[in-house]
Amino acid sequence: MSDVITLAHGAGGKQTAELIDSVFKAHFANPEFTGDDAAILSLGGQDLAFTTDGFIVSPSDFPGGNIGKLSICGTVNDLSCMGAQPLYLACAFVIEEGLPMSDLERYAAAMEKTAAEAGVRIVAGDTKVAGKGQVDRLFITTTGIGRRLPGVRLSGTEAKPGDAVIVTGDIGRHGCTVLLSREQFGIDADVTSDCAPLWGTVKSMLGVTQDIHVIRDATRGGVGTVLYEIAAQSHVGIRLDRAAIPVAPAVSGVCGMLGLEPLYLACEGRLVVFAPQAQADAIVTALRQGPYSGNAAIIGTVTAEHAERVTIRTEIGAETILPPPGGELLPRIC
Amino acid sequence: MSDVITLAHGAGGKQTAELIDSVFKAHFANPEFTGDDAAILSLGGQDLAFTTDGFIVSPSDFPGGNIGKLSICGTVNDLSCMGAQPLYLACAFVIEEGLPMSDLERYAAAMEKTAAEAGVRIVAGDTKVAGKGQVDRLFITTTGIGRRLPGVRLSGTEAKPGDAVIVTGDIGRHGCTVLLSREQFGIDADVTSDCAPLWGTVKSMLGVTQDIHVIRDATRGGVGTVLYEIAAQSHVGIRLDRAAIPVAPAVSGVCGMLGLEPLYLACEGRLVVFAPQAQADAIVTALRQGPYSGNAAIIGTVTAEHAERVTIRTEIGAETILPPPGGELLPRIC
Incomplete structure (x- = not known):
């Protein structure tokens, strides 16, 4: 492993996993520390989900959201992926000296609105200020507690051969939006982030059936990274159908241009x-009846063979391996 | 209020309180959002304490500790101050590209050791990397869950006229240590941070009596800021006796030199x-029998008169007002 931290360690892929294994798991190992989106804690005869996420997205405002909205959605969604109703959040701010008060006000307003939509209360907070050039604008760390619905048991280790792989909507919009928001690309396309609180989406699925094995939000690293993670955690293969994967035309266009x-x-x-x-x-x-999942689709199946590998059938019918997640695609995406 | 964020907004004093009131309380108001060190949540018939803190101390290594140890102590102590046994922590890292891996390893080892001493488990985490110059070395946000002991009800609103005011040891060591660790001061003194996990200290007091009204850790802003906070929350006056306040000779010396x-x-x-x-x-x-409170002392009393004010009797017997907490003394102390 590298002897210094690199941007790749923060990309959510292979190097992030190596860093977590070699430093954090080595020191923090305990039964509750798992590879899932949230820890499950048994407290007073109930299962609570507990998760934390730092948000350092740049730029802090982007079409479809801002760092405030994102900081609520990310943590609400991690709890939701465990089948846990989000209840309480704690938010810690590190703010750069000189940040306009009106910016902070705008992010707080977005947090309030998104928390209300998600039905979650912000009950604790912390504010630190660092000097100019010691932090880039502001970082928000949001930690959440949720209550797991009785009978639900979701985990990245539970994928089974024969399972269908579903995505709840068209993919890649947040990454594409943040990328285009950075001036250096100079591409103009009509894309907004898909940033949204998804407890309602999860509840609607669990209302249909509790026979669901894995739910995970495809944040940093995208759907591909999540699929490789789950293939590894469950020791299964995954076969995707390229034609079935929903991608908005503008996102497809940008991906085509930039490879x-x-x-x-x-x-x-x-x-x-x-x-x-x-x-x-x-x-x-x-x-498809929900507000954030109108173009949900089945995009593949789980196989017993090709364990820990993701293959993809192209539009012309060829079967290839999806290249595993590599280094840094785009830093500070979330 | 200022239209930009200033270092004073992060100093833990008057401007921090104004920022919290005008932006965060305005948007996040709910019954659990209080002025105490942790929110109390009723979940499954028990009272859980929930708190978050961002740690951005500079330098990240200092005599007596480092940012890793501090990030565990700070959150463990906030839970302890509510009479809650610390149980679980979540830790979110934002790391600067180029940080030596051996530094991160050292902080993780300190976190492991301190968590073990405090009897708390690190069960969830997050790692983000920002580019060079976008974050200064590393920031850690630690969020904790504790279980409040039955019958205990501690709050900054509970101070009563006639109460004794106790400090659990000599004061000001952490601030003095961090200050001297910064090269610009060029003062050499033998001072180490008092940084320590204090659940054992709180438990020992609650073992003597549950008839305790307020416990608060005197972090950012020091004992003086805590006293003004509690005087305001409880609408009482506080009278201190200067001669009774324990201060290590080296800390006294530095304070004398720097005013x-x-x-x-x-x-x-x-x-x-x-x-x-x-x-x-x-x-x-x-x-005085505990490892971190050998020079505990009664330093003053609570009065009904002079509400929301802290007065101090000097060594020569004069009675003066302790100047209320002002702006920024020293940024990035924790």
Whole structure:
């Protein structure tokens, strides 16, 4: 491993996993520290989900959202992916000296609105200020507590051969939006972030059936990284159908121009779901009625062979391996 | 209020309180969002304490500790101050590209050791990397969950006229240490940070009596800021006795040279305690047997008159007002 921290360590892919294994898991190992989106804690006869996420997105305002909205969605969605109703949030701010008060006000207003939509209360906070040039504008760390619904048991280790792989909407919009918001690219396209709080989306699926194996939000690293993670955690193969993967035309266009794979662009309002084939159509039907999952689709299946690998059938029918997640695509996406 | 964020907004004093009131409380108001060190959440018939803190101390290594140790102590102590046994922590890192891996390893090892001493498990984490110059070395945000002991009800609103004011040890060491660690001062003194996890200290006091009104850790802003906060929250006056306040000779010396008030220097291992006079001697006796509170002392009393004001009797017997906490003394102390 590298002897200094690199941007790749923060990209959510292979190097991030190596850093977590070699430093954090080595020191913090305990039964509750898992590879899932949130820890499950048994407290007073109930299962609580507990998760934390730092948000350092640059720029802090982007079409479809800002760092405030994102900081609520990211944590609400991590709890939701465990089948846990988000209840309480704590938010810690590190702010650069000189940040306009009106910017902070705008982010707080976005947090308030998004928390209200998600039905979650911000109950604790912290504010630190660093000097000019010691932090870039502001970082927000949001930690959440949720209550897992009885009978629900979702984990990245639970994918089974035969499962359908579902995405809850068109992919890659957040990553594409943030990329275009950075001046250096100079591309003009009509793309907004998919950033959204998804507890309602998860609840609608669990209302159809509790027979769902995995739900994970495809944030940093995108759908492709999530699929490789789950293939590894569950020791299964995953076969995708390229034609079935929903991608907005503008995102497709940008990916074509820049040679990017939309499966590796971050989403902030999309879930990857593994469920038995027998349940898949009913789940997709329910999803398509929701506000953030109108173009949900089955994009592949889980296989016993090719364990820990993701393959993809191209539009012309060829079967290839999806290149595993590599180094840094785009720093500070979330 | 200023139209941009200033360092004073992060100093823990008056401007921090104004920022919290005008921006965060305005948007996040709810019954659980209080002025105490942690929110109390009723979940499954038990009271859980929930708190978050961002750590941005500079330098990240200092005599007596480092940012890793501090990030555990700070959150463990906030839970402890609510009478809550610390159980679980979540830690989110934002790391600057280029940070030596050996530094991160050292901080993680300190976190492991301190968490073990405090009897708390790190169960969730997050790692982000920002480019060079976008974050200064590393920031850690630590969020904790604790279980409040039955029958305990501690709050900054509970100080009562007649209460004794106790500090659990000599004050101002952390602030003094960090200050001297910055090269620009060029003063050489033998001072180490008091940084320590204090659940054991709190438990020992609650073992003597549950009749304690307030416990608060005197971090950013020091003992003086905590006293003004509690005087305001409880609408009482506080009268201090200068001669009774324990200050290490080296800290006294530095304060004398630089014209600093030790009451406004941060501690990271000291508590301010308000309890009925009848209990005070027994509490101090118990404290003096503990590892982090050998020089605990009664430093003052609560009065009905002079509400929201802190007065101090000097060594020569004069009674003056302790100047209220002002702007920025020293940025990035924790």
